[in-house]
Amino acid sequence: MDDHVPGHTIIYKPRTISTNDDIIGLGQKGWDEGTVVVADEQLMGRGRCGRTWHSPAGVNLYFSVLLRPPFMLKQGYTLTMMAAVSLVSAIEKLTGADPFIKWPNDIMIGRKKIGGILTEVKSRDNMIKFSSLGIGLNVNTFLTSLPDDVKEKATSLKIETGCHIERKQLLLEILSELEHWYHVLKSDGKESVFYTWRNMCKTPGTMVSVSTGNTIVRGHAFDVGSSGELLIQSETGEIQKITAGDVAP
Ligand code: BTN
Numbered sequence: 536m537d538d539h540v541p542g543h544t545i546i547y548k549p550r551t552i553s554t555n556d557d558i559i560g561l562g563q564k565g566w567d568e569g570t571v572v573v574a575d576e577q578l579m580g581r582g583r584c585g586r587t588w589h590s591p592a593g594v595n596l597y598f599s600v601l602l603r604p605p606f607m608l609k610q611g612y613t614l615t616m617m618a619a620v621s622l623v624s625a626i627e628k629l630t631g632a633d634p635f636i637k638w639p640n641d642i643m644i645g646r647k648k649i650g651g652i653l654t655e656v657k658s659r660d661n662m663i664k665f666s667s668l669g670i671g672l673n674v675n676t677f678l679t680s681l682p683d684d685v686k687e688k689a690t691s692l693k694i695e696t697g698c699h700i701e702r703k704q705l706l707l708e709i710l711s712e713l714e715h716w717y718h719v720l721k722s723d724g725k726e727s728v729f730y731t732w733r734n735m736c737k738t739p740g741t742m743v744s745v746s747t748g749n750t751i752v753r754g755h756a757f758d759v760g761s762s763g764e765l766l767i768q769s770e771t772g773e774i775q776k777i778t779a780g781d782v783a784p
């Protein structure tokens with residue numbers, strides 16, 4: 536297995552259901568680590584927590600990467616972290632914009648989201664067999680073409696920088712960052728990825744309301760634990776560790 540070449544086989548599809556589904560299919564058929572499926576349009580793009588990822592043709596990036604990390608299932612969250620670090624680095628380098636991470640792994644500019652990561656994993660005996668690392672990035676969308684329910688919360692690189700961004704160039708830059716950070720993760724362990732992710736994540740130090748599905752936790756997000764959990768102190772002083780949820784100010 537070639538251990539550090541995400542991006543060495545890139546399959547382009549003008550239209551697909553979901554690039555994560557495509558990669559899961561290829562993973563089950565034994566395709567190599569590093570295989571990428573990129574689509575111009577997705578008919579049923581998936582986001583976190585069962586949401587739809589709006590995926591119109593011709594404007595954005597939707598792609599998934601097949602990874603076969605020698606990791607336990609419980610370490611899977613580190614793949615999403617290294618993807619977030621790779622996205623922020625690539626966007627900074629190529630566009631001069633100032634993206635950051637909002638916990639858990641939203642890619643933001645200012646108060647709005649430009650990208651997200653959906654990592655899906657197949658496992659056996661608590662070990663990861665393979666993972667589909669799915670990335671969606673709003674690149675050249677105009678505000679008017681965003682659906683009403685996301686207009687308030689989403690933006691694109693074009694809206695933020697005023698420049699049209701060459702999607703192919705951005706994809707290659709992201710894949711090159713992924714190659715670098717995946718190699719770091721596998722060779723050095725999670726520490727340097729976590730350190731960089733922590734510096735890019737602006738949620739600690741803010742007041743938050745986190746919706747976890749069945750409850751809303753309010754308080755001061757004072758840190759992120761080493762497994763990526765958000766540490767919140769409520770007004771009563773109680774400390775809560777949140778492993779998944781949506782953060783609002
Ligand atoms: C999120 O909710 O923030 C994660 C969004 C992930 C979307 C990407 S687009 C490419 C890949 N295919 C999918 O169906 N989803 C991911």
